Amino acid sequence: MDSTRPHILVIGAGWAGYILSQQLDDTKFRITVVSPHQTFAYTPLLASAATGLFFSRLAEEPIRRAHRHITYYRALATSADLTRKTVTCAPSVLQPDGRDVVDTENLFAVEYDIVIIAPGCVNQTFNTPGAAEHCFFLKTVSDAEAIKAKLLSLLEVASLPTTTREHAKELLHIAVVGGGPTGVELSAELTDLFDEVSKTYPHLAGLPSITIHDVAPEILGVFHAKLKTHALQTFKKHGVEVKTNSHILKIDEGALYTKEDGRIPAGMVAWATGNKQCDFVESLHGVSKGTRLGRVLTDQRLRMLKDDQSILENVYALGDAADIYDRGLPTTAEVAVQKAEYLVNILNSSPSGLVQSPSPFTYKQRRMVAYVGGTDGVIMGKQDWTGEAAWLAWRSGSLGWTRSWRRKAMILASWAWNLLGGREIARR
Ligand SMILES: Cc1cc2nc3c(=O)[nH]c(=O)nc-3n(C[C@H](O)[C@H](O)[C@H](O)COP(=O)(O)OP(=O)(O)OC[C@H]3O[C@@H](n4cnc5c(N)ncnc54)[C@H](O)[C@@H]3O)c2cc1C
Incomplete structure (x- = not known):
């Protein structure tokens, strides 16, 4: 492998990290992805998968792909030394019973030229007992x-x-x-x-x-x-x-x-x-963080900010774990995807990944959709809709989230099959 190419380390393979892992130019960069599961979840499809509308494996995509030259470590980033450009990781080891065990005995370090922080958030329980x-x-x-x-x-x-x-x-x-x-x-x-x-x-x-x-x-x-x-x-x-x-x-x-x-x-x-910050983001000190969700803050070019608001060079942050300092953008896949595509464009268009003054990120708010059951939905956009048309838009939107034609075809086939023979959960 050509070690003169800049090394990009992507932390997390959710909506933000997955897009980066698949779209950053792997002939220009050495790309390493660290994430505790070897697949990425299409979160908007999870409620349907949980209720047996289709086989749950259709709601995920593998990170390793035959045509991509990336290094993937099934691990959690546990801490970062942003001055020495090193991230410490703990293997996340899949057990025969399906659980993941974090192996803190075998920590390893990954050095980088550019790090992209996208570990998402964890579930917020407000410490409710039980x-x-x-x-x-x-x-x-x-x-x-x-x-x-x-x-x-x-x-x-x-x-x-x-x-x-x-x-x-x-x-x-x-x-x-x-x-x-x-x-x-x-x-x-x-x-x-x-x-x-x-x-x-x-x-x-x-x-x-x-x-x-x-x-x-x-x-x-x-x-x-x-x-x-x-x-x-x-x-x-x-x-x-x-x-x-x-x-x-x-x-x-x-x-x-x-x-x-x-x-x-x-x-x-x-x-x-809702969400709260993961341990890794909490462990980052000396960086600027938002008050409500504790997200790390970036400038409008997604470069992470120190706590004195100066820019940390070669450190980017996006997805649910980050926000632009003056924006308060929602924690959604829409935001994560748009930011990831923006960063892919910037990094791929420069020879070294170090663009001096790219144009700032701008977020385009798309319509918001929620399914309410029984072929009925609500859509808020330029116009508000409800009813069957909203449900149809929601269903086709669900397909739109999937990034592979194979998954789209299989989900469509499952829907058709359900109409004829009922859901898997009712049949198993
Ligand atoms: C059920 C559900 C439905 C949703 N529906 C919609 C929708 O319809 N539209 C919409 O816009 N948004 C939707 N969202 C929100 C959307 O999923 C999130 O905003 C989006 O996933 C954020 O992307 P992300 O890459 O920041 O984080 P995530 O997608 O959460 O991915 C983070 C990744 O980082 C990994 N990770 C965590 N900690 C570490 C660590 N320390 N080191 C390395 N890796 C780490 C995680 O395992 C995960 O793989 C939905 C969310 C859920 C839960």
């Missing part, structure tokens, strides 16, 4: 698979002759904590799933229920009022209860506890209340 232990999250394909397995298990336990109808009702109550787009879409997909499994589990008719809890006074906070009302009406029509101003006190096996209602039995509690 949340980390008992709740189901939806950030990775493994999370989606865990939800699917739990749903199937609940349906089967509820079907046993030893399970009373009363207990079956409790088991089939799914509580979703968080009324943002992720919680809303998961609830919508669950509604469709329960509707469909009523054919394969007719003895459970009328027992499944879904409740969305949010501490805020309304769900889908950023959407226009008319769209929020539409979402609420659709949920009501499908029997989804929405509890706003609901304060979760703790979670334990089989129940959540709220300040307002006390103990509420639930077979599964899905937690979708």
